[in-house]
Amino acid sequence: MIIKALTIAISLSLIGFLYQFFSFIKTNKTFDKKKWRMKNLSIKSFSLNSILQTKLFKAGKIRWLMHLLVASGFLYLVIFHALDDVTSSYWFQYYQPTVDPFQFLRNLAGIFVLIGCVGFLCRRLFFFKKLKKRKIQFKGLFSILLILSIILSGFLLEAVKIISEPVFMEMVEEYSDIDEGTDLVDLKIYWEKNYNAVFNEPLLITPEKLAIGKELNENFCIDCHSPIKSAFISKSIAKALKKPSIWLNYHRIDNLLYYVHYFLCLLIIVSLPFSRLFHIFLIPVASLEKNLKKEQLDQTLGYINTATLYACTNCGFCSDVCSVFPNFLITKNINTLPHAKIESFKKLMNSAPVESKALYMLQSGNGECTYCHKCTDICPSGIDLQNLWVLLNQKLSLKGYQDNYTFINNLSLEKWAKLAPEKEKTSSTQGKTTQLADNVDSFENCIQCTICTNVCPVVEHDIDGNDYTPQQVLNLLRLGKKHLATGTRMVWNCLTCFSCQESCPQGIKVADIMIELRNNGNLRADALKLENFTKAT
């Protein structure tokens, strides 16, 4: 039955792997004509990041240590313990699970994994507030708890077996020629004293009996049973379980625990391709692709390997270092933060329909990105995040979701003015706000001398790229056409170098007005876009 269950679990897992593999292949996308090339692979980062987790080490030493404990401990347990029929017993002639060093190493590996998992949980607990502020969800909880319960059930199983009288009797029957009688009692005495076994009948300990028990032990048991002290964790648990031992032994809890332990292991096999544990396979895939440097962004291949998106473990380091985190605090748009953007990106790549408002939010969040490269630098999974944001921008603009600059640039100024809300067109905001453009005192002194235009580096650089010059923008204000001014290219191309403001003989705050107009235009573009998209759905 056990073999059957194992076969089913492994087949399910394989089917899962194939399903994931094909869904990745299906959603892999190329936006550009450029083709994926061999030279974009980096063997160095692949090996360093897959084996030593170098990027995690850079991101956080303690976290790296915890991760290494879990990874190394679990790997040991899988190879030398779970697969011992085909590995350990094949490699080592004298192998028995209860023989040193295996008994000791199993406990050590177990405690490694245990410490690591508890560390993971503690991080969440200690940094709860900080993570909550950044809206980082705890997505790997299932996997961590699964591993934790496997390890705990393993320790319990070992402890229950140590104290178990039925197991002792089975072993005696199988591996010795001792019959019921004094010899058995002597061995029991020796085992109670030295191996923490617990027996139902009262045993009287004398030095003679112990000596005989020791002899019997040497004859029949010691080849397969190293001293119990090397099982340092299970031994302590066994001691603690001394009181309910009779109940435990009577009900054969050891058998129950064995099945629980086994079932949990099957569960982890089945869930592997669908849980956070899948990152074990995806991070090497992501690390294999070379990360683009900050200045190479224009060389992006326009190719998205969906597998790299799923390599994200949602650790939130990227959002920790994100340059535009303050923007998120103001806009409250979670799609400003990389860890949330990647989740939205996943949804976008699966061709499932996404609400257009969600796409709008994604565009406006991604639009905040300054391409500072910090997220790519820190990503422990080795994902080329910044490249993803460039591609996300492309993908969204293909779908018609543009940044406000492009949006306004593509609209004609007439249309922009036409789309303005009625109250702006009639300039009834005049004098009603504290904005400069709404208070005539701030621009009525303009004498249209063109000094601002003459010192403007934007006008100097590309006179044809601008529809209005600074002094003409001010004239628009004087004509009560603020709703037009907010969409002019001059306003959107302004570098805010303040040359105009410093040179104005009338002391008009030209650059301040430009910034203010752009902010106004930005808000209106946001509203317009939102309106369009809600209409579309």
Place this chain on the structure above:
Amino acid sequence: MMIQKDTDCDVLVIGAGMAGMVASARASQLGLKTIQAGNSSALVFASGLFDLLGVFPIDSGEILSKPYPAIKKLQSDQPDHPYSKANQKQIEDSFLFLIEFLDSAGLKYHLPGTCNKQILTSVGTFKPTYIVPATFLKGCDLNKVGKNLLIVDFKGLRGFSAKQAASGLGDRKEKTHTLSIDLPENKGGLNPVHLAKSFENQEFIQKLSDKILGFSKKADIVGIPAICGIQNSFEIVKELEEKTGMDIFEIPGMPPSIPGLRLKNAFEKKISDLNTLFLSNAKIVFNAMEDDNFILQAINDNFETRIKAKCVILATGRFLGKGLFAQRNNVVETIFNLPIFQPKTRDQWHQLNFFDPKGHQINQTGLETDDTFRPLDQTGEPAFENLYAAGSILAHNDFARLKSGTGVCCVSAYLAVNNFYKKSHKMRNK
């Protein structure tokens, strides 16, 4: 965050126009500890020409060729005019000082003579002026120069057309040609400052001189709008002359004026070299007198400076410079609230005819002063012991009609500083 600090000085010059610049130039040259406060001034609108007196009497409609005899007549006719507080020697000295000061800052003018020059403007008229920048010199009194002329303009440069400029030269016997240069990289229109910067580029000069050379057989002298570089216009014009083998001169034009920008840069550079502190875009508030010292505050977006000054030169200009402010019924002075000479009622401010030969009464508005340029209070006595006024804020001075703007600024500022310097020295010697 407001930065606060205290400072003191001998002379505080309020204003950064022509008069303010001359005053702080003179004061810092005399070794007085000077602070200058002003906005980004209207100096960028200045044509770069230095007028002394171009028309007199005001309604004569006659262009003067010799200014000094006319000034003598003006002094006897109008004892209130700023020129009546100076003699010919002082006027000559003040111009000499100005020219030398600018020369030391790398901006070349010719030395003052006794005659006015007739200079061709961009609108094709001739304007009487006293001194012109060295790069303008060859274009003066064109009607007396027997040379074939070429006038160059640039397509898209607003306010300058070669044909319009040439229209004033119809009386000449010699031929006048025009050339319009099309710069393909600038389709949307040219701005003077940007074009002037491209004159500092060797390739551009080469291209331009190649185009001018096409006219080498037809013309001997070439007029170009006044945009030949900002920093070293003299060298650029010289280089163009060497490349083409023709005489080259600049023609003054519409604002923003590059010669004005050159003036501003030259003043600012040299004055800051003389360790004069410049407080830009600061609003000046007069607080009180303290032991014959002025206590003023200079307030900016970022700083607040308390200034203790022995002497204040008020060169705040008229309405554009905000030295005077026109209220509904009267005109007031904005810093010391000094009494203003002005028409009694508002309907007397302007004549019905915009081009009335007598000019408008509002242009006579301003401060009345004693012989040392100290503004007077209600009683006709100097309002403060060491407050001087200079430039267009002075009353009885319709500089636009008399073509005497720079002259009034230069003479009054120069003499105001001199007067204070002499007085404080006398005090010290006693």
